[in-house]
Amino acid sequence: MSDYDVIVVGSGNAALCAGLAAKERGATVLVIEKAPEDMAGGNSKYTAGAMRFAYDGKQDLLPLLQNPDDHRLPDTEFGAYTSEHFSKDLLGFNDGRPLSPEQQYLVAQSYPTMAWLASHDVRFEPIYSRQTFQKDGKHIFWGGLTLAARHEGVGLVESEMKALRALGGEIRFDCAAIDLIVEEGRVCGVVTENDAGQREDIRARAVVLACGGFEASKALREKYIGEDWGKAKVRGTPFNTGAGLEMAFKLGARAHGLYEGCHATPMDLHMPEYGNLDLPHDQRKNYRKICYFLGIMVNAEAERFVDEGKDFRNYTYAQFGRAIIEQPGHFAWQIFDSKINHLLYEEYHFADAHYVEAATLDALIEKLDGVEDKAKLRRTIDGYNAAVDDAVPFDPTVRDGKGTKGLTLPKSNWAQKIDKGPFRAYPVTGGITFTYGGLQVSDRGGVVHEEGHEIPGLFACGELVGGVFFNGYPGGSGLTSGAVFGRRAGYGAAAQ
Incomplete structure (x- = not known):
């Protein structure tokens, strides 16, 4: 019965x-x-x-x-x-x-x-x-x-x-x-x-x-996805620890799909280890940081590591979240100038958002913890600014083709010079949503x-x-x- x-x-x-x-x-x-x-x-x-x-x-x-x-x-x-x-x-x-x-x-x-x-x-x-x-x-x-x-x-x-x-x-x-x-x-x-x-x-x-x-299982993340993923922030519930898989495998279920793959997203470096349901629903999302397409991202070695304007962020944030967690130190900085401040999503203006700000680029660079070679970072930004194609108008409603010229790693769309202060940088890491x-x-x-x-x-x-x-x-x-x-x-x- x-x-x-x-x-x-x-x-x-x-x-x-x-x-x-x-x-x-x-x-x-x-x-x-x-x-x-x-x-x-x-x-x-x-x-x-x-x-x-x-x-x-x-x-x-x-x-x-x-x-x-x-x-x-x-x-x-x-x-x-x-x-x-x-x-x-x-x-x-x-x-x-x-x-x-x-x-x-x-x-x-x-x-x-x-x-x-x-x-x-x-x-x-x-x-x-x-x-x-x-x-x-x-x-x-x-x-x-x-x-x-x-x-x-x-x-x-x-x-x-x-x-x-x-x-x-x-x-x-x-x-x-x-x-x-x-x-x-x-x-x-x-x-x-x-x-x-x-x-x-x-x-x-x-x-x-x-x-x-x-x-939500550190051990299984490291086992299936890679050692770096033990450092990932868990964007959601702490209860998804693979119990369903283990019960099914015990009965001889067939594994299927890409076990080394996962949905990731750029997240505030200083967010809690798990998602925070104590925040109101309209604030919970604010640990995400997905406006990288309006600026640039640099790693601890003072280098850009993705084409921030490759496509609309709907199509890149999962890949870029993974790219960030695999950088030295498992973090990156997102850098913006004031031209695009009005376009940044509310998560960047959230009361608990972590960032540094300065009136000049040199002053901002000095505040970027974890990036040891400050002179190299200045060269990275200067090289990016010099490569921006000013002849193409900026249009965030389409893939505008406003890219860079001559860079080994281009920015394909929405490339604007980072030249108008005050400047801000946001520390980010990779957050995992699901496997x-x-x-x-x-x-x-x-x-x-x-x-x-x-x-x-x-x-x-x-x-x-x-x-x-x-x-x-x-x-x-x-x-x-x-x-x-x-x-x-x-x-x-x-x-x-």
């Missing part, structure tokens, strides 16, 4: 979508979460809530909006973001690999999944503050990323929890899954443990693992055994699905992937 039809392990976006899908198909559903209620929601709660999906124009977006009567909409140009464009963006991070089956499914199901969420009253709003520039009286969206949940990741999790409970789904907190119950080769429940060490067996017809990757290596899952979300068959009764979604991302990803794809594969796993589990 089963206590539930489906148990979902985890309470983030993917887990809640799995639970919602299973409830939609008539299953009795229990979502269990290791964290206490105030820290539940997995990594999803720490995100900006943006979701990337294919759409053909404004008419596709209006049904998804929290407020379709927003007065700005008539003066907004969303453009289109086709399936072909989404596929091309993913291919840009595949290091020559073709689209994986998981990526193809992500693209194909991205808009239907958004519409499905909206049908459960999980709705979105345009990202005017971070994804638009004003031009000729219009709000121009760029980079193919247009919508986010109201109140960001916290709002997304709260909306999905509300939708799940409205259908009769149950959620238990302080309820960690420590093992899977298996009888006659079939997963039929979970052994749980609360913070007081009390254990309970909860039985089900199917179990969905949706409890994240291994980014790419996971499990192989079937076309209905079932976990695949090393021998090629599904493990009966076991499903997976979210970060536990391998093969979705490789050498980075276009921003906003992570939450969409969680929703897409969560929905699929929930339907698959309910069919049991």
Whole structure:
């Protein structure tokens, strides 16, 4: 006798979508979460809530909006973001690999999944503050990323929890899954443990693992990604320590995807070791530092190490977060002048943002701790300034082609001289959000055994699905992937 039809392990976006899908198909559903209620929601709660999906124009977006009567909409140009464009963006991070089956499914199901969420009253709003520039009286969206949940990741999790409970789904907190119950080769429940060490067996017809990757485990980061990654700041929850992977591997699950890959982002060097949910939702994101495209980044050896203007930051921040953690000392400085101060995102003006400021470049350089060769840094900046092409106008709404000439490492777009004081520099490191290596899952979300068959009764979604991302990803794809594969796993589990 089963206590539930489906148990979902985890309470983030993917887990809640799995639970919602299973409830939609008539299953009795229990979502269990290791964290206490105030820290539940997995990594999803720490995100900006943006979701990337294919759409053909404004008419596709209006049904998804929290407020379709927003007065700005008539003066907004969303453009289109086709399936072909989404596929091309993913291919840009595949290091020559073709689209994986998981990526193809992500693209194909991205808009239907958004519409499905909206049908459960999980709705979105345009990202005017971070994804638009004003031009000729219009709000121009760029980079193919247009919508986010109201109140960001916290709002997304709260909306999905509300939708799940409205259908009769149950959620238990302080309820960690420590093992899977298996009888006659079939997963039929979970052994749980609360913070007081009390254990309970909860039985089900199917179990969905949706409890994240291994980014919060220093040992597993060093094992799979590299020694440098022991120094990474964990952008999100401290609870994603690879427990789902370990339970699945114990049953012979097949590893899948790029285990040395992860989603990273430039973060304030002096942020806490983990994300801080004690901050209000509108401040939590402010540890990120992703306006590097408006200035330059230099390492401890006084050298630039990436093309800061290679592409819109949606397409580079994951790669550049990784590049920073792999620099000497695991840090870098982002340097700006006052010309672009009004374009810096709010995270740079946040009360707890760490930076140094000076009226002159020489005075600023003297304040850059960790950079020993100050004269070399001055030469690096002077060389960059001399290479800037002043003939091309600066336009942050497009890849403006305003680059440098003659540098071994160019800046391809948005290159402006750093010459107007006062000057600021922000110390950054690499922050890890989630890991790419996971499990192989079937076309209905079932976990695949090393021998090629599904493990009966076991499903997976979210970060536990391998093969979705490789050498980075276009921003906003992570939450969409969680929703897409969560929905699929929930339907698959309910069919049991």
